[in-house]
Amino acid sequence: MTFQEWKINLAEWLLLKVKYPSEYIMGTPGLKRFDQYKEKKKIILTLIPSHDNLGDHAIALASKTFIENEFADFEVIEIGINDIYKHAKALRRARHPEDMVFIIGGGNMGDLYRNEEWTRRFIIKTFKQYKIVQLPATAHFSKTPYGQKELTRAKKIYNAHPRLLMMARDETTYQFMKQHFPNKTIMKQPDMVLYLKKEQQAERDGILVCLRNDKESFLKTEERQALLQAVRDEYGEVKTFTTTIGKRVSRTSREQELNKLWDQLRGAEVVVTDRLHGMIFCAITGTPCVVIRSFDHKVVEGFHWLKDVPSMKLVENPEMKEVLRAIEELIKSGSSYKNMPPREHYFTDLRRKINGDAL
Template identity: 90%
Template sequence: MTFQELKINLAEWLLLKVKYPSEYMMGTPGLKRFDQYKGKKKIILTLIPSHDNLGDHAIALASRTFIENEFADFEVIEIGINDIYKHAKALRRVRHPEDMVFIIGGGNMGDLYRNEEWTRRFIIKAFKHYKIVQLPATVHFSRTPYGQKELKRAKKIYNSHPRLLMMARDDTTYQFMKQHFSNKTILKQPDMVLYLKKEQQSERDGVFICLRDDKESFLKPEERETLLKAVNDEYGEAKTFTTTIGKRVSRVSRESELNKLWDQLGGAEVVVTDRLHGMIFCAITGTPCVVIRSFDHKVLEGFHWLKDAPSMKLVEKPNTAEVLLAIEELIKNDSSYKEMPSRDHYFKDLRQKIIGDIQ
């Protein structure tokens, strides 16, 4: 670690201690770290990321916001994906009978992202006497021998927990969970980021593009280049952005980094994206959006929750001509954004569904 990195880590630690004084007691010995929570009912929010994907950080922020609003009678303890291993024992030591563990959702359930999946299984095993809530997720186990072996292991661990509540953020995941985790309570809920809401901007200009270049992309590299060139030729230099920003994001920096991106998106006339959270960020900022599918069902079915918004257009079989047509329609119609359904539309009864499933 360089001296500069050490300074950054120290600064983040100090900010965390100020922002979350009750849950960030680095000087407290291991097993006594959470002693201030003895006798208090708590929600442990975990699988919190530290990587550079702002979509996952938005899920973490929305999940915490949901808990603070809807479970105000509970203390909240956030534990990072790597820290849960070393703090599980100390957390169990101060357990209250009503304590719950919430695992943030996202697209990391399955064999595509092993660290997240294996950590989830550790949490389920380590907190076997707790109510565990898996917040809205997308599942993907490949049909390879490895993927099927991982599914078999997941089924054994998930199904053995007596109080695991699971949420699917798309119908394919919901049906998969019903089939493979048949003795669990399973709910269908949208991505937690739809719990957030940002103020809309009145001045908008230009086309913004956010396209994947990883294993989840539906477009081939040459197709992405062709599309980008065509948009530039038609609408001038398109602004490109990404939800993976190339630097570590912490609990301290996540909200400021998200606000930077949301402010940027809020100034776009139209956004073209194949990222689920690119689409959802447009929804919460009131930005017209052309949605391109990803390699699996995640974006296609995520769009289901937003399909009635006139400023959202899905291009299910993406080609350059179809995307350009969709951009033109949104601009031509001056796609004045109509208010998205309120958070109550999506989440009104969710606390009761969670509490009601405790027994």
């Protein structure tokens, strides 16, 4: 082990020690917690969030729905991102030979969200005897010295796992994974939220806007404010929404919170958003959507899965006049939002692919 690797290991250890005192990393409490599952084959669905981002909670819900539908012969055990450390030993104790670990996808692979990335590495190291499926993800390791050190560490851990299947939800990530994890099975699949289908609504009115104000935003603060004002000037009162709701969401409350937002989207004539899941939520609720790019490739390439849907319009260079033109075109197009591809368009044979039968 190099000195640099030792420092990264120490940093990970200290972070976990602070977050999970006395029971961090495969602690002993509840060692028999999952013993009732010993004779049952199961899928451990993990990296489940507890923060306020409904996009990530929708991924978790969609992933569980997919497993329940497509792997109905398996038990499903959901383990939160903050619980996998203390339950890992009990889960391994209850292992069935056919058990698998599914890691939910999203945009947290890389150095942008350290806790999620380090937890993913812990899972991959700890469950080395299991088949692990990384569900569709976007990878972003920055070109900074820190980002490249994190990439080096990730490559070592990911490549050491003998049965790690990785899914990329965009072309850039797909090529990145093929380059850095050359011995892994790599697949390209859309975001899991497209597995969900929600009831559509015929009567719609008004414009809804959801624009990021964080490190993933392409627009500067003044550009965001000017765009919002331009839409108001053109269409009168404009309502805003966010997929980060300002309170922690649990596995028991996530569907209720998601349904609140989906109900709001169903009533809009057009949505304007630069959030990937703002776009995808529009897709599954049949809501016309003007899509603005984010700071990286995530939204633009995520749009490629929906480019043939008439109710979706991408504005890569979000000048006000282009956004206003796209809104007007969608309003004039009427009910074309009903032409969303069926679930099978994206997920046919995914179980067979995961099992290695259709690759």
